Amino acid sequence: MDSLELSGPVRERVRSARRVVVFSGAGVSRESGLDTFRGAGGLWERMRPEELATPEAFRADPAKVWRWYAWRWRQASEALPNPAHHAVARLETVFPSYMVVVTQNVDGLHQRAGSRHLLELHGTILRAFCNRCGRTQDMGEAIAGSPEEPPVCSCGGRFRPAVVWFGESLPEDTLAEACEAASSCDLFLSVGTSSTVYPAAGLIELAHRAGACLIEVNPEPTPFSGLMDLRLAAPAGEVLPALADAMERSRCPST
Numbered sequence: 001m002d003s004l005e006l007s008g009p010v011r012e013r014v015r016s017a018r019r020v021v022v023f024s025g026a027g028v029s030r031e032s033g034l035d036t037f038r039g040a041g042g043l044w045e046r047m048r049p050e051e052l053a054t055p056e057a058f059r060a061d062p063a064k065v066w067r068w069y070a071w072r073w074r075q076a077s078e079a080l081p082n083p084a085h086h087a088v089a090r091l092e093t094v095f096p097s098y099m100v101v102v103t104q105n106v107d108g109l110h111q112r113a114g115s116r117h118l119l120e121l122h123g124t125i126l127r128a129f130c131n132r133c134g135r136t137q138d139m140g141e142a143i144a145g146s147p148e149e150p151p152v153c154s155c156g157g158r159f160r161p162a163v164v165w166f167g168e169s170l171p172e173d174t175l176a177e178a179c180e181a182a183s184s185c186d187l188f189l190s191v192g193t194s195s196t197v198y199p200a201a202g203l204i205e206l207a208h209r210a211g212a213c214l215i216e217v218n219p220e221p222t223p224f225s226g227l228m229d230l231r232l233a234a235p236a237g238e239v240l241p242a243l244a245d246a247m248e249r250s251r252c253p254s255t
């Protein structure tokens with residue numbers, strides 16, 4: 001996409017924004033070659049989430065779950081941040097007073113693109129922890145030592161990926177900081193998420209109640225599309241660089 005012009009009211013909200021939240025999901029990493037969960041071609045078109053992304057699934061068949069995450073870890077490690085991740089990282093300089101990326105992604109690509117203020121709501125696939133004593137280790141090392149089944153810890157427990165499964169609580173401090181950021185922001189940008197998994201999706205409601213300007217980037221509509229001040233129905237890697245440029249221009253009209 002060459003250029004994007006913000007409409008008057010949105011441009012004014014962007015110009016005056018002091019607290020900005022970028023809320024991201026699997027769609028941001030789609031153009032890095034990683035699968036989304038839902039929708040056409042999504043990971044869960046091929047398998048059932050309750051067979052893989054739950055504590056019950058891990059108890060029932062730890063080797064199956066471990067192998068799935070070893071495959072996902074390899075994909076994430078081999079992937080590169082795409083223009084969407086880089087545009088999000090650039091927004092930190094466009095909004096220097098306060099800008100946070102709240103991501104549901106576990107792939108580490110926002111960090112690798114240079115985002116510094118980042119909250120990982122659903123954990124990370126880059127680490128593993130023991131389900132008995134909590135000891136952590138690098139996921140790559142854990143897989144290298146035990147590719148077919150989860151390594152056994154010296155305490156007798158099993159290592160598992162440091163991600164948040166269905167039915168598990170999100171990291172308390174991280175969720176609290178994300179809720180505080182959404183409740184007090186004046187610009188909220190939702191990118192590449194189906195906005196169907198809670199409590200993460202509730203952040204959009206918090207930002208709406210706070211009166212924030214809401215922008216959504218997603219080729220498909222979501223349950224929150226009707227609330228948006230601006231909806232950009234295009235792939236994030238195409239539209240986010242143009243949106244970041246337009247935001248930069250709104251902040252410094254002379255450039």
Ligand code: BJW
Pocket residue numbers: 024025026027028030031036037038039042053104105106122163164165166167168169170191192193194195196197198199217218219220222234235236237
């Ligand atoms: C593009 C694109 C491009 C494509 N550019 N866009 C309230 C109501 C109902 C249920 C609940 C509720 N509160 C809690 C629940 C239960 C449950 C839940 O939400 N269930 C719903 C499914 C109904 N939540 C939980 O269990 C959470 N825990 C919890 O609440 O604890 C307290 C509690 C316990 C017990 C009972 C009740 C409460 C934990 C949720 C953990 C989610 N974990 C996962 C797996 C992580 C590990 C892993 O990676 O394997 O996190 S599930 C999966 O979904 C993953 C994602 O982070 C998450 C969100 O998905 P996301 O990112 O939105 O991806 P997609 O695939 O859904 O969407 C991609 C989008 O991109 C699409 O819209 C495309 O169109 C778009 N797209 N290409 C831009 N190029």
Ligand code: ZN
Pocket residue numbers: 130131132133134135153154155156157158
């Ligand atoms: Zn242990």
